[in-house]
Amino acid sequence: xxxxxxxxxxxxxxxxxxxxxxxxxxxxxxxxxxxxxxxxxxxxxxxxxxxxxxxxxxxxxxxxxxxxxxxxxxxxxxxxxxxxxxxxxxxxxxxxxxxxxxxxxxxxxxxxxxxxxxxxxxxxxxxxxxxxxxxxxxxxxxxxxxxxxxxxxxxxxxxxxxxxxxxxxxxxxxxxxxxxxxxxxxxxxxxxxxxxxxxxxxxxxxxxxxxxxxxxxxxxxxxxxxxxxxxxxxxxxxxxxxxxxxxxxxxxxxxxxxxxxxxxxxxxxxxxxxxxxxxxxxxxxxxxxxxxxxxxxxxxxxxxxxxxxxxxxxxxxxxxxxxxxxxxxxxxxxxxxxxxx
Amino acid sequence: xxxxxxxxxxxxxxxxxxxxxxxxxxxxxxxxxxxxxxxxxxxxxxxxxxxxxxxxxxxxxxxxxxxxxxxxxxxxxxxxxxxxxxxxxxxxxxxxxxxxxxxxxxxxxxxxxxxxxxxxxxxxxxxxxxxxxxxxxxxxxxxxxxxxxxxxxxxxxxxxxxxxxxxxxxxxxxxxxxxxxxxxxxxxxxxxxxxxxxxxxxxxxxxxxxxxxxxxxxxxxxxxxxxxxxxxxxxxxxxxxxxxxxxxxxxxxxxxxxxxxxxxxxxxxxxxxxxxxxxxxxxxxxxxxxxxxxxxxxxxxxxxxxxxxxxxxxxxxxxxxxxxxxxxxxxxxxxxxxxxxxxxxxxxxxxxxxxxxxxxxxxxxxxxxxxxxxxxxxxxxxxxxxxxxxxxxxxxxxxxxxxxxxxxxxxxxxxxxxxxxxxxxxxxxxxxxxxxxxxxxxxxxxxxxxxxxxxxxxxxxxxxxxxxxxxxxxxxxxxxxxxxxxxxxxxxxxxxxxxxxxxxxxxxxxxxxxxx
Numbered sequence: 001x002x003x004x005x006x007x008x009x010x011x012x013x014x015x016x017x018x019x020x021x022x023x024x025x026x027x028x029x030x031x032x033x034x035x036x037x038x039x040x041x042x043x044x045x046x047x048x049x050x051x052x053x054x055x056x057x058x059x060x061x062x063x064x065x066x067x068x069x070x071x072x073x074x075x076x077x078x079x080x081x082x083x084x085x086x087x088x089x090x091x092x093x094x095x096x097x098x099x100x101x102x103x104x105x106x107x108x109x110x111x112x113x114x115x116x117x118x119x120x121x122x123x124x125x126x127x128x129x130x131x132x133x134x135x136x137x138x139x140x141x142x143x144x145x146x147x148x149x150x151x152x153x154x155x156x157x158x159x160x161x162x163x164x165x166x167x168x169x170x171x172x173x174x175x176x177x178x179x180x181x182x183x184x185x186x187x188x189x190x191x192x193x194x195x196x197x198x199x200x201x202x203x204x205x206x207x208x209x210x211x212x213x214x215x216x217x218x219x220x221x222x223x224x225x226x227x228x229x230x231x232x233x234x235x236x237x238x239x240x241x242x243x244x245x246x247x248x249x250x251x252x253x254x255x256x257x258x259x260x261x262x263x264x265x266x267x268x269x270x271x272x273x274x275x276x277x278x279x280x281x282x283x284x285x286x287x288x289x290x291x292x293x294x295x296x297x298x299x300x301x302x303x304x305x306x307x308x309x310x311x312x313x314x315x316x317x318x319x320x321x322x323x324x325x326x327x328x329x330x331x332x333x334x335x336x337x338x339x340x341x
Numbered sequence: 342x343x344x345x346x347x348x349x350x351x352x353x354x355x356x357x358x359x360x361x362x363x364x365x366x367x368x369x370x371x372x373x374x375x376x377x378x379x380x381x382x383x384x385x386x387x388x389x390x391x392x393x394x395x396x397x398x399x400x401x402x403x404x405x406x407x408x409x410x411x412x413x414x415x416x417x418x419x420x421x422x423x424x425x426x427x428x429x430x431x432x433x434x435x436x437x438x439x440x441x442x443x444x445x446x447x448x449x450x451x452x453x454x455x456x457x458x459x460x461x462x463x464x465x466x467x468x469x470x471x472x473x474x475x476x477x478x479x480x481x482x483x484x485x486x487x488x489x490x491x492x493x494x495x496x497x498x499x500x501x502x503x504x505x506x507x508x509x510x511x512x513x514x515x516x517x518x519x520x521x522x523x524x525x526x527x528x529x530x531x532x533x534x535x536x537x538x539x540x541x542x543x544x545x546x547x548x549x550x551x552x553x554x555x556x557x558x559x560x561x562x563x564x565x566x567x568x569x570x571x572x573x574x575x576x577x578x579x580x581x582x583x584x585x586x587x588x589x590x591x592x593x594x595x596x597x598x599x600x601x602x603x604x605x606x607x608x609x610x611x612x613x614x615x616x617x618x619x620x621x622x623x624x625x626x627x628x629x630x631x632x633x634x635x636x637x638x639x640x641x642x643x644x645x646x647x648x649x650x651x652x653x654x655x656x657x658x659x660x661x662x663x664x665x666x667x668x669x670x671x672x673x674x675x676x677x678x679x680x681x682x683x684x685x686x687x688x689x690x691x692x693x694x695x696x697x698x699x700x701x702x703x704x705x706x707x708x709x710x711x712x713x714x715x716x717x718x719x720x721x722x723x724x725x726x727x728x729x730x731x732x733x734x735x736x737x738x739x740x741x742x743x744x745x746x747x748x749x750x751x752x753x754x755x756x757x758x759x760x761x762x763x764x765x766x767x768x769x770x771x772x773x774x775x776x777x778x779x780x781x782x783x784x785x786x787x788x789x790x791x792x793x794x795x796x797x798x799x800x801x802x803x804x805x806x807x808x809x810x811x812x813x814x815x816x817x818x819x820x821x822x823x824x825x826x827x828x829x830x831x832x833x834x835x836x837x838x839x840x841x842x843x844x845x846x847x848x849x850x851x852x853x854x855x856x857x
Binding site: 333335337 | 426427428443444446457459465468508649652
């Protein structure tokens, strides 16, 4: 019960996602199908990774305005490197993620040792990332391995079929062969990166800094190390989003507008997922759910006929309503002082 | 942290475990400590006494690695040490429980207790082992009622302080420094801490104890050190000096009566009358009258609804039922803004001056004027001349010791910060003054000034409702004491009936005949 109460925001987000997606499938002219699920999942992965990346600076009590740009940079790097022999492909993927992590590490170093506010430091480094991306890929395009594109953007069946690991029609495989690969990548990465991080001393320190930095220092926690680690992990996760985007579109595009939109949506997803903008409470899994909510809202426009010109207006109103749900709790607070804590 | 951080155990041999020689500390050229020689031995409880600004806080911050000395040498177990951080000091066995809580509100109790060295499995934090550890440590200080999974932000101040003590115990200290660690505790927890200190002393731990409560020092400590004005005055065994000698050493002047004389009890018409006030499950029908010129104390164990009553009167709580009449105004104010203004003119000196009383980064002047902009403005425009005059008057009236009124209020000592809070509210010229433990964690000299001020304000015809956790203070200051128990006032004590025994009995709701 204690756990449920403390994770109220997360549970609420999860419930909201379930209801929204259920209604979407009921309203969908063709009903629920794995094809739609696969397509939806593909479109949600990049923003979900970027939202997870944004969670770390927010937990510290700051904002990272460079996550969208780092994602774009990673996508452009991937569009150059992720092709050729299987070994070259793996190396290219590794290099792409390393670029993102290195960029995040640089953000962390600048913020810790330059003693800058994250929001302003990353505003600058975000522009640097876009600059590098434009340098690598002045025009949209590139070459990403076709098999990889097919294998990672479809169901597990197609993944096994593409690489011929075993017979994809095997009886034991049937119950899970419909699962979209992008969802496995997303939740798999969350499980192997985020969960251990949260349980490490460094991860705990990130929460401690956002909660009360003075107390964290007085407890002898490794504050600088945790800050740098948080931004590095943020860069890594943003690069995961970029890598997937490149694989999904088979190309890279140094699109400034897109980078900005991803950054702003990542903040919305973090808030929807129940992470406090003041820092110290929340988590990346919540942000992942928040990102999925954002995407599902946009899916509705495909099945409901609305003037495309009205779409941003309605999206804004829905987002406002969604984040307001999180504030309902404060109506029940009987001691007004608690509103400020 | 590191496995080899185990401190060298030294037998009780009369050799001091921690020894400071010639320690000085300057902040931007201003002296905080000057050439201090100080030592403490294992297996003793050592009190450090001194007024605000005497250098006690600086001393313990140096010992616990928060600050580095400007000059001088510190030795632990005979070897010179240079602590760069609190964790260095903890590795050497020196652990401090700070007056300003060092807990992380958004993390759980178990997380907080093991924050600097959590039990690990496969390199990751082992949540179950951590909870068990928290349970064991909490049991040692009789806080079995605290759920290790609860968030610290959901605990009362007293429970938080106990968690802080559990956290310090978890580091297995050789030297345990307690900086006003009992000031926020309930009476029951205070007893537990006393017993704990005795046990630790028997186990060979050096307890360093900073407190402004003389009876506490007298009860617990075997050695006392007095500091004044950044210097070490003297260290002596407990019985060697009388309390009045000690006080003289601390403040460098003679102190007459600790409390100002009370007027003869007279019947006063109620100015503030509270009838059947209820809120949530914390207030269960409070009835109380406070007359003009009267100081009414709120007593009882911590957490019986005293704080909630003050907050309710000041319009902070939602959904309060009952009748409140303040002068000619009837009704419960809807917000502090309503409470302080109009005809009611209520002021509340809040519990936590750091978060509710002051805006720490803002200047002393800005803080002083914060509640009374209406008095220094022409319409929406603040009149700088009026503002300056009001600020100067506030500083002068409470004799706040400051450099410049433009300095951040955070640069002041605790006692002077509290004076700023009080001065801020006196500027609103309140008819009714609510005080929530206004002397917590401040020095004897400032306490006495506040007692005197309270009596002066009452004599000017203001109605004062005063909550304190210190019974001696209630007895010394109040014309009448209302003891709260489980959200209601069961007993009121007046005049001769006011005694420590009577308050304790009423607090525990024990009928001794005398307190009925």
